[in-house]
Amino acid sequence: MLDVTSPDGRTFAERLRAGEPCYSLGIRTARSVDFVRMAASSGYDAIWIDLEHSTIPLDTTAQMTATARDLGLEAWVRVPEGDFGVIGRVLDGGASGLIIPQVETAEDARKAVSYCRYPPEGSRSHNALTSPFGFRRMDGKVRAAAANRSVFLQVLLESAHAIDNIDAIAAVDGVDAIGLGLNDLSANLNIFGDVRAEAITTLCRRAIEVGAKHGKLVIIGGLQGPDHYRELVDLGAAPYVFAAIDTDIFVDVLDQRIARWRAAISA
Template sequence: MPAPKNSFKAALANDEMLYGCWAGFGDPYATEVLATAGFDWLVIDGEHAPNDLRSISAQIAVLSGKHSHPVVRLPMGEDWAIKQVLDAGAQTLLIPMVESADQARALVRAMRYPPEGIRGSGAALARASHFSTIPDYIATANAQMCLLVQVETVDGITALDEILEVEGVDGVFIGPSDLAADMGHMGDSSAPPVARVIKDALARIAASDKAAGILALDHATAQEYAGCGAQFLAVGIDVVMLAQTARATMAKWRDDG
């Protein structure tokens, strides 16, 4: 029996449009609730949310069998951290601050068993192999690994064409907030110079054999990004949605009062 099919990777390869949401609570109960909305993918965020290996593992577990595919974002692309979340059952990783083709190639290798990579062979005691009930896991896992790299600096944009040539990278995600900051427009990804770079980058990615991704909370902006070629599009952040709804509810009652 082979490793489970990565439905997200397959959908990207089929040029399907995939809508996602950030899962930032760091809690499996909240992520399970979020999955009932039917998002195609959910980012279990280990960079800016209060997640660790155990909470990431628990959220991967509650998403098992759900329509929403878990995309794990690590805070960095360290080999040991990649190994741990893959053993916990992740098949798709989103790695921030990728600025060169060499860095992308190293990430590809970290996600694969030898001879294609350097992933440690210890999945027998992990969820990834269904705790040793998938006898062919190690022999077949490499083909189901999906790597999404975040390009979110001027250096990353400069190296984008070289990154797009790296075999094993499935998608490139443009980080609008960090890119804006690096370009001198802190907190304003809609600034004309930043917007031009984002749209050009999305178009270049879409024209390659990689999938283009980005986050946009504003509906009109999200539609604009989709028109530029974004294929895996994050359209919400759970923490923000709760905060906005709670504030709006309380404001309405204060106004009515």
């Protein structure tokens, strides 16, 4: 398995650690690999496919992640809440990273690590011929070590209870990044949508401090635009940019097109 790297040979995580903004495109509605090709042509660095909030099937997911990796894009998948069994399948299909939602305890994080990595680092089931290795036959130990080294694991914290346990979660070996989902987090605090509330900022600060302590990236989603992004990156959050998601793109363009036609016809 080859890591997804930039032209200068750095991995995605290394670029984020160096403070280089990396732009991602979320996919919930699209079903064609052409959308991945468009993302690559437009200069995106990554895609992430949201299986938690969509009906995208696994075969489509595999085609998209394999295409992304062929094009040099990072290919992450957010699995449905509690569906650890799907992890090995999306990794076999070509995903380079996993986003595990609703992680609330260190035990949850250890379980995620176990499903993402082969023994002795985890308990992922072996499959000799997989897309990430071009379906080549390889020595099993070499393949397992390469796969374990390459997969990027982000655990997503979306509740006050999870933040209470963040130190223990961040200490788990095999967790590469702590993610905060501000929409669910604000809902959990009964201030849904107020993602710039002081209570939310305080939790973000706490996560960033703990991430730095344990050497983990902190990726924050659900931001209110570039200014909010800059504030949190200045505090130490990873410069991972949720630049767009396909549902927003489609609805925005549809709104613009019909508004333009209505204006033209009315005139």
